[in-house]
Amino acid sequence: MRKRKSKNTKKGLVFNVQRFSIHDGPGIRTTVFMKGCPMKCLWCSNPESQDFFQNLIVRNLNCKGCGACVSVCPQGAIKMSDRKGRQIDWGKCNQCLICADVCIYNSLNVCGMYVDIKDVLDEVMRDMDFYKNSGGGVTISGGEALLQAEFVAAVIAACKKMEIHTVLDTTGYAPWAKMKAVLKFVDLVLFDLKHLDCVQHRKATSVGNELILENMNRTAKERRIWLRMPVISGFNDSEQDIQKIAILGKSLNVIKISLLPYHEGGKTKCEQMGKVYPLRRVKVPTDEHMQRLKELIEGEGVICTIGS
Amino acid sequence: MQLAENLRNKFVSKAVRNVQRGYMDDDKSRGLFRPEVKLDLQRSRLMTESFRETDGQAMVLRRAKALAHVLDNMGIFIREWERLVGYQTADPNGIYHPIDMNWKSVLRLVKSDAGKALLNDAERKELDGICAYWKGKSMSDRQQEMFTGDLGKYWQYEGTYLWTHWSELGIPDYETLLREGLNARIKKVEERLEEIDRTIPLDYIEQKEFLQSVIIVLKAVINFSNRYAILAEEMARSEKDPERKKRLEEIARTCAWIPANPPRTFLEAMQFFYFIHLVRYLEYSTLGIGIRLDYILGPYYEKDLKEGRISRDEALEILQLLWVKFLELGLVYSPLVTSVYGGVASLQAITLGGTDKLGRDVTNDLTYIALEAAKTMRTIEPSIALRIHKDTPDDVLSAAVDVIRTGIGYPSLFNDDAIIPLLIKWNVPLEEAKGYAVSGCVYMEIPGKNVTRRAVGYFVLAKCLWWALHQGMNPKTGEQRGARTPNPATFKSWEDVLDAYLEQVRFFTTKLSQVENTCRDLYAKYCPKPFYSAIVEGCIERGKECKQWIYPSMVHDFIMVIGSTNVADSITAIKKVVFDDKRVPLPELIDIMNKNWEGRDDLRQICLNAPKYGNDDDYADIIAREVHHRTEAVMETVKDRFGYSMRGDGSAVSATYGLAIDTPATPDGRFDGGPFADSTLAPQPGMDKKGPTAVLNSCAKIDTLQTYNHLLKQKFMPQYLEGDMKPVFLSYLKTWREKKIPHIQFNVVDKKTLIEAQNYPEKYRDLIVRVAGFSAYFADLSKGLQDHIIARTEQQLS
Known part of the structure; x- marks a missing residue:
């Protein structure tokens, strides 16, 4: 059953709980993806994570043309034609999500669930045996998890109580007080960094990087950091850019730096939500280039991986 | 390595292509x-x-x-x-x-x-x-x-079960045979003959005829070996190439000595084993027999190595030569049997690892060499069964993962922690249970004992559910073939559906066992096996042929069950859609299924959306557990001709595909003739959406001790078994063992490669995939079975 919006503020808005997640920290993990993000990165590969509310996701391939959605839409935003199939007028859609309730073909889906702490813990605890043997645990990711800091803190505090290894995957764009409250229960921080230049950063993500860098420095004093950086051709992939990141990583004594080559994964998802994918003609970095950047970082004495 | 390459170009694949059932038009011409x-x-x-x-x-x-x-x-x-x-x-x-x-x-x-x-x-x-x-x-x-x-x-065969002919298994007492040689065995028979001449037991004639026949076959096997010795000697005399001459002289020496006498070297032991193995096939055409290779032959290798007679490379070479022997052993099966053995030559399996009678790990250097032989030869046979227990060395498991990583589908892993307690429950004494071996797909063997079982047949459980929804009457023909269970219109809950299904299981198990028990009497009378009787423990001592008595355990008689997941998912769908959500009354649902969902794709979708086994969701998993446990309990009420219970077994081969054709649409959303889940513990393809850990958790809810030896197959992309990910995969296997799931095997190949191989078979002639309990050349499989394998869920990782 879909969990619809409730007034209960104790609930968290989650858009996915991924089990057997093996790239978001050590071992076999369960990653809880929190919905809502204060940043709007152009290359965002999970655009469904951005809005801090539930939204409609459309998978046209699953549509059988039964028309159930057309008849229930109070806005008259859905049309069905023989030639074009189902069309959604996103201008009219007000995300009431009634259509998703009547779609049995999983063609109209709701992204985002309001869940209790207990719901999350129930799911997380199922793979305890796998965490124990693999050195894994739980990772809280996003969106930006710190947007729901209170909920997240409660979840990972409960995990810690059960001796589950905890990872926070964050952009670092949150008030320090909130971050600090969460860090108390976190074993390892996956810190995402996009660019060291504030102007460039603002251009590509809609926010500056001052707070992020400040929080990163503060975090490094409390917890080990695993630095992750999306590599976007022409934006942050020059040798100079990477050199700087490597030096920063070294000064913060990070565990390693992961370089995540740009991919177009966000494009289809944008289309499915009626959003415009803002990037055009950005190339996927070549393997050779990624390898060169990796060597550069390793040259500074920092461990580097590509992809995870 | 060079040798492996050379051999791979020379051997002849005898695997049958399954073009008999479920074929597409273009398959026939192949x-x-x-x-x-x-x-x-x-x-x-x-x-x-x-x-x-x-x-x-x-x-x-x-x-x-x-x-x-x-x-x-x-x-x-x-x-x-x-x-x-x-x-x-x-x-x-x-x-x-x-x-x-x-x-x-x-x-x-x-x-x-x-x-x-x-x-x-x-x-x-x-x-x-x-x-x-x-x-x-x-x-x-x-x-x-x-x-x-x-x-x-x-x-x-009508679609509910396929009673199987021929397949008789068991593992000879290689330990004693190799220690004593066949001459000693002949002497033992002669002594026994002298003894009955003195005591004149009531069954004197029967014993005497049997014992005489044993002497005839044992002498014939020795003579067979001698014929090779003579041929090799002759060939050596005229051979100019010194290398080859040396090899021929070695063959002459070996074959003149064994199997009459106990082997002195690794090569002699191997040749001894192979003659026994081969003559078993010649005596009685069967499938799936094997040996505990490292346990039986490892000590011969280690002795040779210690005494400087052999190098590791040479042992590897000998194993590679054995691999060719295994691969080339092929025979013709009946067309119907071919339909369930698509891609099979003769299903030989060797067992590695595990423990001895005292529970000590038996892995030795030969374990590693055998794994290397598998990796270098990349043949569909022999399949390797690796026994895993708490003291299995990490290095063995790591070497095994490297072999699995190549995508050949084996070794498949057997969990001693689940299987030994199960064997004990079947009255196998602890010491003997600890020495178990595997043959066929997941058949349990007690080496050396008179386990002359036949696989009773393939039993389509999903068809039993279909009969339960039709009161045992075929709606198309009006024939009352199954049990007359209550009218589904009177069912008040999913438990009523389960009860009716179990009644059909009881009915058909009884019919199947009547056929089987009668047939075994026929085989005991007209198809005795003096050679097999001579090489297991107890027949010579008793003066009784192997079919006149059996090892006292229900390890013997099993029915390979198919479609258990589909039964569970179907009953879950009925619970959800009919009884909980009341979307449709049961008779109407049955009606729609009889029309193969035609015009009611909406209802099919609603059934597909119902919870499914394999997602660690108790709603579905608890019903799956009930289905498994209670199906087994019902089967166990039916007895074989020695009074032991029938039971299930997970060795479904490609029958989950080949026999599914004759089961109409089922309430889990499956179409008429659509494939079943491909092993007893596996979720329906595409229905497991929460990844591999959720699948293992679902499996762990089904108690091996209340069921039987299962089969579980998962599919992984190669990158998850290598580099940084390998330790994670090894930890996954450790958790699998701790969860006491009896078996697991992997198909390691990406979807892209499979699709490519389907389109360009000539480029992928030696691409091997795991079908069920065996591996096959992908190019030999029918288009439909290929599609089925492609469609299986790849365990999606973040």
């Missing part, structure tokens, strides 16, 4: 066998000659003499590269057909388009003559003659 394969009539010819001469004698003597006649006279050859010898036919391209079992299907085969290239005209004519002799005498004729009334009705 033929049932690869074009170079020919049918060899030698065994049939020699057996017939002997049988013509022994008319009137006791059957056990007749079969012994027939086997001896084959071994004394069949054409033998030694190929240029061989160091291990022995072949089941007179030509390396040959396959043979068990004429004593059945002549009609081979006659049909060689006259059909698919099989006409197997023989030339003169041979076809000869075969006609041979068949004329066997008319009324083959086991198949005897069955048809004997099965009247209900037996006649229920032995034929």
